[in-house]
Amino acid sequence: MAGTSISQTELSSILNAFTQPAAVLSDDYKIVATNAAYQEHHSALESPTGKHCYQVSHGYDKPCDQAGESCPLQKCQSTGLRQRVLHLHNTCHGQEHVDVEMLPLKRDRNDRQYYLEIMHLVKIAQARPGGEGLVGSSKLFNQMLGLIQRAAPSEISVLLLGESGSGKELVAKALHNASARVNQPFVTVECSGLSETLFESEMFGHEKGAFTGAINKKEGLVSAAMGGTLFLDEVGDIPKPLQVKLLRLIETGTYRTVGGIDLKHANFRLVCATHRNLKAMVEAGEFRQDLYYRISSFPIELPSLRERADDIPLLVEVLLQRISPEKQIKLSSAAQNKLIAYTFPGNIRELRNILERAVLLADDQQIDVEHLPAELSASHQELEVCDSESLAPIIPLSELDKVYLRKVSQQFKGSNRELADQLGVSERTLYRKLQTI
Numbered sequence: 001m002a003g004t005s006i007s008q009t010e011l012s013s014i015l016n017a018f019t020q021p022a023a024v025l026s027d028d029y030k031i032v033a034t035n036a037a038y039q040e041h042h043s044a045l046e047s048p049t050g051k052h053c054y055q056v057s058h059g060y061d062k063p064c065d066q067a068g069e070s071c072p073l074q075k076c077q078s079t080g081l082r083q084r085v086l087h088l089h090n091t092c093h094g095q096e097h098v099d100v101e102m103l104p105l106k107r108d109r110n111d112r113q114y115y116l117e118i119m120h121l122v123k124i125a126q127a128r129p130g131g132e133g134l135v136g137s138s139k140l141f142n143q144m145l146g147l148i149q150r151a152a153p154s155e156i157s158v159l160l161l162g163e164s165g166s167g168k169e170l171v172a173k174a175l176h177n178a179s180a181r182v183n184q185p186f187v188t189v190e191c192s193g194l195s196e197t198l199f200e201s202e203m204f205g206h207e208k209g210a211f212t213g214a215i216n217k218k219e220g221l222v223s224a225a226m227g228g229t230l231f232l233d234e235v236g237d238i239p240k241p242l243q244v245k246l247l248r249l250i251e252t253g254t255y256r257t258v259g260g261i262d263l264k265h266a267n268f269r270l271v272c273a274t275h276r277n278l279k280a281m282v283e284a285g286e287f288r289q290d291l292y293y294r295i296s297s298f299p300i301e302l303p304s305l306r307e308r309a310d311d312i313p314l315l316v317e318v319l320l321q322r323i324s325p326e327k328q329i330k331l332s333s334a335a336q337n338k339l340i341a342y343t344f345p346g347n348i349r350e351l352r353n354i355l356e357r358a359v360l361l362a363d364d365q366q367i368d369v370e371h372l373p374a375e376l377s378a379s380h381q382e383l384e385v386c387d388s389e390s391l392a393p394i395i396p397l398s399e400l401d402k403v404y405l406r407k408v409s410q411q412f413k414g415s416n417r418e419l420a421d422q423l424g425v426s427e428r429t430l431y432r433k434l435q436t437i
């Protein structure tokens with residue numbers, strides 16, 4: 001830092017107080033000093049000092065905002081305020097998600113402005129093959145990840161909105177894993193298909209003899225989630241009389257077991273999920289407005305797989321590793337193109353099912369088009385149908401899967417499990433859908 005009283009070596013040793021990769025940057029995007037973690041993170045063979053931050057982290061030849069990304073340094077310059085942005089960085093391990101924090105420093109004696117950059121490595125998601133958890137690097141996935149990173153450390157109630165199989169449960173776990181409650185339980189409550197009595201006794205537990213069949217005292221899921229995260233899956237399927245009970249629990253933080261007298265205190269962070277349009281349900285009087293506002297403080301929309309088709313090659317690679325870690329199975333480019341062109345009504349669960357089946361069908365290390373289900377090749381036939389006169393009458397898209405399911409469930413000869421597999425949804429989801437047709 002020319003002209004300042006502090007040397008570069010001293011600056012680096014101060015930066016070494018951070019365990020995360022950290023650097024001091026100048027107004028013109030140049031790296032002035034870095035700590036050891038920064039050099040390790042970028043696997044810098046030669047010192048990054050003097051290079052541009054966008055060149056080292058992204059391999060760009062111009063600042064991020066001119067390369068179609070948001071640039072925290074530029075935002076810091078224009079606002080004078082601390083910034084946080086989720087970026088994909090080139091690191092010693094390949095591409096990684098990084099939560100970048102940028103802070104303006106006090107101007108130096110020559111009135112030059114410098115910035116402190118701290119990189120928080122995102123552990124709940126990966127942008128390259130290997131490991132567990134969420135996978136993706138597309139724009140929509142990164143936007144979703146940015147929201148997860150923001151919400152996770154707080155206690156705010158999160159509402160996950162997305163199609164079946166798009167990863168709602170995995171995101172709920174990611175929220176838990178990135179929160180201070182990570183070492184406490186993560187408890188899922190499947191809200192669909194529960195009668196009023198069953199819901200109450202599942203949620204709150206019951207005393208011995210509370211109702212016919214209550215032979216023993218039973219602990220409820222709210223109690224099991226003590227100190228951790230309670231994940232209400234398919235919250236939109238909770239019948240109205242039960243919604244008021246849930247609201248009471250959330251508002252007062254207290255509950256009674258079925259047949260119990262004592263008021264018990266709950267302690268959980270709430271995450272809810274639904275594939276339904278809750279706002280429309282509120283307008284139609286099917287979902288309580290007060291409960292909706294309680295659970296939807298921080299909504300996160302999960303993109304469907306067809307909206308993030310550029311993630312398909314990466315997901316395929318990761319899922320094949322997870323399905324068959326001992327074999328190094330690859331996809332032929334023709335098979336990959338088929339997958340990219342497919343619409344995936346069952347999202348990532350359907351992709352996983354397709355790959356599991358293909359791994360069994362492929363004799364060698366390569367999955368080809370013939371190992372993929374016939375409906376992938378049927379997309380062209382579907383287009384032909386759409387072009388033909390048989391299009392009329394037009395039915396609302398929301399009705400489309402009901403109409404299709406009605407037909408399929410009448411004609412399908414196998415079990416519900418087999419049908420769910422072929423549709424690329426869980427058996428639970430199929431059961432739920434069958435109830436609505």
Ligand SMILES: Nc1ncnc2c1ncn2[C@@H]1O[C@H](COP(=O)(O)OP(=O)(O)OP(=O)(O)O)[C@@H](O)[C@H]1O
Pocket residue numbers: 133134135136162163164165166167168169170171233275348349352425426429
């Ligand atoms: N981003 C992702 N990366 C890797 N695997 C994923 C991702 N998202 C989802 N999956 C996988 O896809 C499958 C379905 O995910 P999940 O059960 O979380 O979806 P869901 O939206 O909760 O489905 P449903 O509404 O039917 O319960 C699981 O095997 C999950 O591990």
